[in-house]
Amino acid sequence: MSATHDVFNQVPPLGDVDTAADPALLEALHREGAGWAEADVHAAGLLAGSEQAREWARLADGHSPVLRTHDRVGHRIDEVEFHPAWHELIGTAVRLGLTAAPWRDDRPGAHVAHAAATYAWSQVEAGHMCPIGMTYAVVPSLRQAPELAAAYEPLLAAREYEPGSRPPLGKPGLLAGMSMTEKxxxxxxRANTTRAVRSADGSYRLTGHKWFTSAPxxxxxxxxxxAPGGLSCFLLPRVLPDGTHNRMHLQRxxxxxxxxxxxxxxxxxxxxxxxxxxxxxxxxxVIMEMVNLSRLAVTIWSAAGMRAATVAAVHHATHRQAFGAYLRDQPLMRNVLADLALESEAAVALAMRLAGATDRAVRGDRTEAAFRRLAGAVGKYWICKRTSIHAAEALECLGGNGYVEDSGMPRLYREAPLNSVWEGSGNVAALDVLRVLRREPEAAVAFLGELDDAVGADRRYDSAVARLRTDLAAVAAADPxxxxxxxxxxxxxxxxxxxVQASLLIRHGHPAVADGFCASRLDADRGQVLGTLPAGLDVGTVIERAQLKSA
Known part of the structure; x- marks a missing residue:
């Protein structure tokens, strides 16, 4: 066949990179008390940024799980088959300690280190992080049953992954899930109808239907x-101690x-x-202990998705020419790229602040616990909401190539809305904020204290905080x-x-990032879509911070 064209002006592969080579992440890691973990975070980033891991992600996403309800002779088995790439992703996350390892680590900052490594690793593929995040989140709930916690917690924190159906206490490491939602x-x-009846041996027998159980x-x-005493929480193993399958039947x-x-x-x-x-x-x-930590997890994953999308957009624009110039050098594209980077840096700053609050709260800091109760719901709502908008704009930076699966952008786009639904939709999170404001005044005090730390540094910020104080006071005085x-x-x-994002960027971020964020997010006449930054900002510095170099 004769050659019909030469391939040129196409973007080279990203190559092997370190997803943790992210100044906003590393600055937050040290700021929140886990600088000692930087080498481990880079190790996670190098794995996530490898061509091998990206291939695992492509294969795992392209070969969806398959349900096998029965074996060849009719025995009920309720197994789900996954592509081997899924097990590579899960196994790597477990070995990195992204399950319950920080609960067994006494070092201050352990949960911050966990959040940073999670942020770096989850950029490669988000789907497998569901069981990883739930395993992290289950521990505080399980500790309310000390005998169960003593048996299961060390295995939930273990860095060994063994797929397959075996009695859980006989495996070297475990994954945990959550089964709440009914149709x-x-x-x-509270509307759940699944019934629990106590047995003579002290266990319970559960009967009912669950509409969503992820990672079954x-x-x-x-x-x-x-239960007879009301809505109750139970630990349910998939396989019983005698090796028989529990009566947990997967319908579809x-x-x-x-x-x-x-x-x-x-x-x-x-x-x-x-x-x-x-x-x-x-x-x-009991279950809300797990939900609150799962909300932190989905917030981190959303911030990671923004980072991955920003890196892809900047990489494409750096190597692709149109109308006689590289896209990255064209003014309107620079506006879009910088705006994507601002959103990403603000997201990681808040996600890591929440991780720091979590770490200090579990060590007994009551002020940080109060801040987390309010800011956790705020962060989950906003960062997860913004991820869909961000993914769509980043995809558009690649033009038609971004709409094609080979680019990886459609996977980011499809994934983006999930975390906004997961662990309570946007409305649920917003109503949680109202509930905390009404019932826990110490949380509002802690939140406003965080904002006060940045007052006086930026007039736009000061005006926004003054308006917010008025609105919060009105809500506190209103009839619920x-x-x-x-x-x-x-x-x-x-x-x-x-x-709160502006407060963090003003106090801790790069001046160009803080200025750009305040100018575009806090001024009353700001644009309504990404890529509408006002003139006069140092967008070059913002874009440069977003670019990943080959490892």
């Missing part, structure tokens, strides 16, 4: 069910928009054995039954998120 209730778990091949699950796998590498299932509990955590009727309180308060909740949470 009639969704986020309203985990070894153990936290499950909500209605969800056909999802994204998160294609990960299995999410509808399932039936048919007299399944489980063990009570805490007391009957304490289920919502006032529909107008609820109607405006999203706008209030957006103001809170922008203010």
């Amino acid at each position: 009639q209730g969704g986020s309203d778990v 091949m985990c070894d153990v699950f936290l499950v909500l069910a209605q 796998l969800k056909d999802k928009l994204g998160n294609r590498s990960n299995a999410s299932a509808e399932l039936e509990y048919d007299d399944a054995a489980a063990w009570l955590i805490a007391e009957e009727g304490d289920g919502l309180r 039954r006032d529909p107008g308060v609820q109607f405006g909740a999203r706008r209030l949470v957006e103001q809170m998120a922008l203010a």
Whole structure:
């Protein structure tokens, strides 16, 4: 066949890079007290930035899990088959200690180090992080049943991954899942109808249907069910101590928009054995311990997705020419790239601040615990919401190439909306903010204290904080039954998120980043889409901070 054209003006592969070579991440790592972990974070980044890991991601996303309900002779087996690349991704995350390892680490900053390594590693592929994040989040809930925690926690924190169906206490390491949602209730778990009946041996038997259970091949699950004393939380193993399968039957796998590498299932509990955590009727309180940490996880994953999308956009624009010049050198594209980078830096600054608050809260700092209760819901709402907008704009930077699977951008785009739904949709998170403001005044004090630390450095910021104080005072004084308060909740949470991100960037970020963020996010006449930065900003510095170099 004769040659019809030469291939030129196409973008080279990113090559092997270090996803942790991110100034915003490394600055936050040291600021939040985990500078000692920088080498480990870079190790995670080098793995995530390798061509090998990107190939695992492509294969895992391209070969969705397959449900096998029965074996060839009709025995019920309820197994999910994954592509080998999925196991490579999961196994690597476990070996990096991204499951429950920080709960067994007494060093201050252990949860910050965990968050930073999670941010670096999860940029390669988000789907497999679901069981990883749930395993991290399960520990505080499990500790409310000391005997169960003593048996299971060391295995949840172990850095060994062994797939397959075996009694959990006989495996070298475990993954944990969560099974809450029912079709009639969704986020309203009080409407759950799954029943729990106590057995003579002290265990319970659960019967009911669950509408969403992600990562159904985990070894153990936290499950909500209605016991005689009310909604309660249980630990349910997939395989019983005698080696038989628990009566947890997978009905079908969800056909999802994204998160294609990960299995999410509808399932039936048919007299399944489980063990009570805490007391009957304490289920919502117990499970919220896990949900709050899962919210931190999805916030970190969303920030990681923004970083991956920004890197891809900057890399493309650096090597692609149009109309006689490289895209990166053209003014309007520079506006877009800088705006993408601003959003990404603000996201990682807040996500890492929340990780630091978590670390200090679990060590007994009450002020940090109060800040986390409010800022955690604010951060989850805003960062997860912004990720979809960010992914779409980053994809567009690649033009038609960005709409093609080979670029990797469609996977980021499909994944982006999930974290906004996961662990409570945007409305649920916004209502949580109102609840905390109403019931826990110390949380508002801690949050405003964080904002006060930056007052006086930027007039735009000072004006935004003054407006926010007025709005928060109005909410605190309002009747909680006032529909107008609820109607405006999203706008209030957006103001809170922008203010706390600006506070962090003013105090700790690069001056060019802080100036760009305040000019574009806090001024009343700011544009409504990315790429509408005002003139006069140092966009070159902002873009340069976003570029990854070959490892």
